[in-house]
């Protein structure tokens with residue numbers, strides 16, 4: 180079954196979440212090797228290397244370093260990224276054209292944009308590939324499936340997908356914090372307020388995910404005519420301030436991804 184063996188190059192927050200997701204999904208730990216000079220420990224059964232392996236061939240190389248570190252590692256990976264090896268990158272902003280300059284001999288390239296929910300098998304994932312035939316692309320999707328919901332995305336939209344789905348958990352966490360702090364300001368015990376906020380977001384997201392109607396209709400169903408939810412929504416919806424704030428947030432994140440991509444393009448010339 181492809182990939183028989185997988186080498187992570189850097190396995191911090193995001194790489195670690197993906198690794199945890201595969202292990203949770205039943206993939207054998209022995210199929211994974213991690214090269215990371217700074218990681219304290221790898222999960223049980225996963226080989227952790229402080230030096231790049233020599234004379235070994237991996238089916239899949241997963242780049243899990245920061246985008247700004249690409250050129251700190253790429254040169255040393257030439258021998259590992261040969262014609263039997265697919266290179267998969269989770270790096271924000273960095274385009275496949277930039278990757279193909281660094282890994283010209285690789286069997287193919289895959290870009291994936293997951294988020295930390297991969298650890299629970301609940302990550303949305305944008306996926307794009309280069310140099311892989313239909314069968315290999317199907318294998319990539321099957322390989323990513325234990326992490327959540329992979330879907331093909333045109334690479335030109337990757338920076339937007341990264342802003343929404345990659346960074347998105349951070350924005351949701353801010354909203355959870357705001358709910359919890361609001362409840363505490365109204366007199367609830369802060370810990371109880373956070374518990375209530377978390378359970379509310381968890382249940383609301385699960386309900387919306389399984390619903391055949393959209394979030395707008397679900398919000399309407401919460402709101403009794405003349406009731407208290409509408410009184411709250413009249414504040415939240417005023418002047419579409421929330422919509423503008425979220426759009427501004429996603430735009431800033433998307434634009435930073437564009438900058439990171441441009442830096443990688445310029446450095447590769």
Ligand SMILES: NC(=O)C1=CN([C@@H]2O[C@H](COP(=O)(O)OP(=O)(O)OC[C@H]3O[C@@H](n4cnc5c(N)ncnc54)[C@H](O)[C@@H]3O)[C@@H](O)[C@H]2O)C=CC1
Nearest residue numbers: 189190191192193215217218243244245246269270271345
């Ligand atoms: N954190 C997140 O939620 C998401 C991150 N990403 C992408 O994932 C990538 C990694 O981000 P994080 O996991 O957040 O960063 P991180 O800093 O947690 O992980 C990076 C890892 O690389 C290791 N490392 C440093 N120098 C190295 C070297 N020379 N060779 C090998 N490994 C080295 C570090 O020890 C660390 O474990 C980034 O490119 C980011 O754009 C993508 C989606 C979501």
Ligand SMILES: O=C(O)[C@@H]1CCC=N1
Nearest residue numbers: 271341342345346347
């Ligand atoms: O903050 C970052 O740059 C990365 C990309 C998406 C989430 N974390």
